[in-house]
Amino acid sequence: MKNCPNCNAEIEEGFELCWNCNYSLTEQKVVDIQDLNKNKREINCLRCDVPMLFSGEYKFHEGPKIGVLGNIFEAFVNRESFDLHICPQCGKVEFFAPLHNTDYKFE
Known part of the structure; x- marks a missing residue:
């Protein structure tokens, strides 16, 4: 966990x-949510049918990080990133x- 330098909330x-x-x-400033939605999907909530807000890209990290050798094992981890909408x-x-991401094929 890290703290926000602006409001001290946990991130x-x-x-x-x-x-x-x-x-x-990354930009070291307060950004407008509308700025983040540029070039992003327009998705409505399946429950409320209101537009969802893009909240950023979330990076998942799977795999071992074992002690001193953790950096060596980083070559064997699976990393995925997804867009998060709220x-x-x-x-x-x-x-x-x-x-x-061109690794995904949508039909």
Whole structure:
């Protein structure tokens, strides 16, 4: 866990945006959610039928990280990243394969 430099809220590992104040760790400023939605999907919540907000890219990390040899074992881990969307009304969270990822084939 890391803390937001703007509001001191806890930010989980893998997230680059504060859930509380929209402070971007990569841009080092508070960003408007509308800016994040550029070039992203427009998805409605299946429960509420309201537009979901894009909350950033979440990176999953699977595999061992064993002591001093952890960096060597990093070559054998599985890393996936997904776009995270949140419903502003009910709080439902959904993960989607990124549009820019060419490893996924949609038909």
